[in-house]
Amino acid sequence: MSNTESTTRENTLEYSIGLGDDSLMLGQRLAEWCRNAPLLEEDLAISNVALDFIGRANMFYEYAVELAKVTGGVFKNQSVDDIAYLRDSREYLNLLIFEMPIGDFAYTMTRQLIVDLFNVDYFTALSASSDSRLAAIAAKTLKESKYHLRRSHEWALRLGDGTEESHTRMQNAVNELWGYTPELFEMSETELALLPAGISVDRAALFDTWEARVSGILNEATLDHPPGDWQVTGGRAGVHTEYHGHLLSEMQFLQRAYPGLAW
Amino acid sequence: MALLPVTTHDQLIRSKARENSLCPQIWALLDTVTDPEIPVISIWDLGVLQDVIEQASRVEVVITPTYSGCPAMREIEQDICKTLKRAGYSHVEVTTRLSPAWSTDWMSKQGKQQLMDFGIAPPTPTWQVRKVICPQCASTDNSLISEFGSTACKALYKCNDCLEAFDYFKCI
Numbered sequence: 001m002s003n004t005e006s007t008t009r010e011n012t013l014e015y016s017i018g019l020g021d022d023s024l025m026l027g028q029r030l031a032e033w034c035r036n037a038p039l040l041e042e043d044l045a046i047s048n049v050a051l052d053f054i055g056r057a058n059m060f061y062e063y064a065v066e067l068a069k070v071t072g073g074v075f076k077n078q079s080v081d082d083i084a085y086l087r088d089s090r091e092y093l094n095l096l097i098f099e100m101p102i103g104d105f106a107y108t109m110t111r112q113l114i115v116d117l118f119n120v121d122y123f124t125a126l127s128a129s130s131d132s133r134l135a136a137i138a139a140k141t142l143k144e145s146k147y148h149l150r151r152s153h154e155w156a157l158r159l160g161d162g163t164e165e166s167h168t169r170m171q172n173a174v175n176e177l178w179g180y181t182p183e184l185f186e187m188s189e190t191e192l193a194l195l196p197a198g199i200s201v202d203r204a205a206l207f208d209t210w211e212a213r214v215s216g217i218l219n220e221a222t223l224d225h226p227p228g229d230w231q232v233t234g235g236r237a238g239v240h241t242e243y244h245g246h247l248l249s250e251m252q253f254l255q256r257a258y259p260g261l262a263w
Numbered sequence: 264m265a266l267l268p269v270t271t272h273d274q275l276i277r278s279k280a281r282e283n284s285l286c287p288q289i290w291a292l293l294d295t296v297t298d299p300e301i302p303v304i305s306i307w308d309l310g311v312l313q314d315v316i317e318q319a320s321r322v323e324v325v326i327t328p329t330y331s332g333c334p335a336m337r338e339i340e341q342d343i344c345k346t347l348k349r350a351g352y353s354h355v356e357v358t359t360r361l362s363p364a365w366s367t368d369w370m371s372k373q374g375k376q377q378l379m380d381f382g383i384a385p386p387t388p389t390w391q392v393r394k395v396i397c398p399q400c401a402s403t404d405n406s407l408i409s410e411f412g413s414t415a416c417k418a419l420y421k422c423n424d425c426l427e428a429f430d431y432f433k434c435i
Contacts, residue, residue, distance in 0.1 A: 027332075041419060045411035048332075052415065055332030059361070136362035140331055143364055143435045151410050263337075 006071065008197065012131060013067040013075065014093070014190045015200055017083065018236060020060030021094035024084055026115065027053030028251050032102050042105075045151060049112070052144045057084065059137045081262075085255035089245050090238040097180040099235070099244045106159055106169035110177055112152035117213055118184050119145040121206045130198035153217060160221025171223055178226040185210075188236040273363050277313060286317040292350050293324070299338045300414050303381045306339060310369025313360055321354040322347060327365045330415040367434045378432055384420065386434035395431050397422035 030050035037043035061080040068075035075083060097115065102108050123145055126138035159166040185207045187195070194200035218225050234240070254261060270278075281290055293312055294305045306312040306326065314325040324343050328336045340357045347355045367386035375385035379398050387393045395405045402424035410433075412419040417430040 041409035041411070044413065044419075045409055048411045048415050051332030051334070052330060053332070055328075055330065059331060132362070136364070140328075140361050140364040144331065147410070147433070147435065 008194070008199070009067055010071050010073070011190045011193050012134075012199060013064050013071055013073075015194055016060045016064040016067065016134070017075075018093040018188070018190070020057045020064065020083070021092050022098045023053045023060065024057035025092070025094045025098040025247065026111075027051070027055075027057060028247060029099070029102055030108070033108065038105055046108075049148055049151075052141075052148070056137065056141050056144075059140070063133050063137070081255065085252045089240050089248060092240065092244070092248075093236050093238060094240075095180075095183050095235040096232060096241055097177065097183065099240060099247055100177070100180065101243050103173065103176075104169055106166065107173040107176070109152055109155040109159065110170060110173035112148065113156045113217065114177060114181055114184075114214065116145055116149035116152045117217075118206070118210055120149055121209055122201055122203070125201040125206065128198075129201070134199065156217055156223075157221045160218070160223045167222065170221065174218065174223055175226050178228060179230045179232050182228075182231040183233040183235060186233055186236075190236075271366070271368050273366070274310075274369055277310070277369065280314045281307075284315060286315055286322075289315045289317060289322060289324075289347065289352070292346055293343065296339065296342045296346050299335050299342070301378070301381065301383065303377045304374050306343075308371040308374030308377065310365060310367070310371070310374075311339065320352075321356065322352045323356045323358060325358050325360050327360050327363075329365050333415050335414075365435075367432065370432075382429060383417065384429060384431040386432040389434050393434070395420055397425060397427065398429055399427045400425040 027050045030046050030053065033043065033046040034050070035043060037046055058080060061083045064075060064083060065078065065080055068078065097111065100111065120142065123138040123142040127135050127142055129135040129138065156170070160170045161167070162170075185203045187200075187203055191200040191203070195202060215225055232241075281287075284290060290307070290312075293315065294307055296306050298304055298306065298309055298311075301309075309329070311326050311329060312324070313327050314323075316323040316325070324347075326336075326339065326343075343357050344355045366389060368389055370386065378385045379396075382398045384395050384398050387395070394403060396403055397405055397420075400422060402422050404423040405420045406423060408419040408421050408428065410418050412430045416432060418433050419428065420431045421428045
């Protein structure tokens with residue numbers, strides 16, 4: 001095996017972990033709505049979307065587990081569950097927007113809108129990846145994200161252009177989340193290294209389309225576009241918000257209390 | 264205008280795999296494996312079963328998951344193993360094929376009828392305008408209650424004629 005080949009494999013492994021972590025964190029957050037949603041249909045909808053995100057995390061981690069068999073390193077001989085449940089905060093590589101708390105319903109749906117819009121373009125691009133496994137995962141995921149977007153788009157319009165109360169809550173959510181959106185378009189070193197071979201997606205290139213579409217929806221929902229005068233990043237380097245540890249303590253409880261427990 | 268029966272390329276590959284298979288008896292056995300959430304439809308009719316390969320004493324069953332987070336997939340895997348082991352196949356492996364991604368277009372005509380009889384409105388072909396038929400009274404005057412229903416694969420509708428709520432198998 002050549003040096004470049006093994007470096008590429010290591011980078012692809014880390015890339016898969018990062019994409020898996022993004023999905024797992026949001027899946028875990030959405031699952032917090034289970035039995036707490038404002039109405040039964042929403043409870044079912046959010047739980048279903050949560051399962052889609054946890055399912056895609058599983059697909060990315062499965063690929064990571066297979067790559068680790070060849071690359072060795074910290075993930076060697078680890079299972080998907082080990083990767084999902086037994087790391088500490090600094091070892092998770094998810095972007096910050098995915099770990100933010102659920103807030104109120106407006107906050108949750110605003111994040112979904114931001115993320116679903118982004119994911120549709122991201123997974124469209126990843127489905128053309130030169131890595132056939134990543135391309136297959138992306139093609140599967142894309143169908144689901146398109147479906148998710150239909151709902152988050154509809155809620156954004158209904159709540160944004162709804163009552164005074166729902167409008168205020170939506171505007172607050174947009175303002176509070178906006179500073180976490182630039183990180184979606186930031187390339188990590190690993191992603192940059194995988195770009196020339198056509199394995200990773202050029203995030204920065206997705207910004208203009210996303211910005212145009214999200215602006216259009218905000219406008220349609222009578223919401224103001226935030227000035228974008230602050231931003232926070234660090235997730236891909238393992239530097240997380242204060243919410244991350246609390247999320248992990250709940251998510252990891254079962255595996256920590258009963259090590260090796262299987263479903 | 265009558266609609267021509269359209270078979271997608273992916274669907275054609277699936278049916279060829281079954282027709283040309285050297286182990287039709289295994290396919291037949293697998294027809295008894297159903298979706299645990301919708302026990303009237305077999306994994307073949309649902310479009311999940313892709314291929315069966317028998318090599319010496321080893322049987323490989325290839326499946327494509329419906330939704331990434333569908334908890335039924337794991338159960339289906341276990342049911343495949345159980346069914347084949349009961350029939351005397353000791354070495355069974357279930358592999359997952361992600362690409363091409365599963366589509367409701369892979370569902371058989373028989374499968375769609377079984378859904379209808381069970382009380383679930385079958386999916387519209389993806390190339391057609393969505394047409395939802397109430398499984399109780401066959402009315403097409405329906406309204407959407409929620410894009411998401413009791414499982415990942417279904418949406419919730421209400422019939423405006425007989426007023427019954429019913430599940431619609433989402434088309435993806």
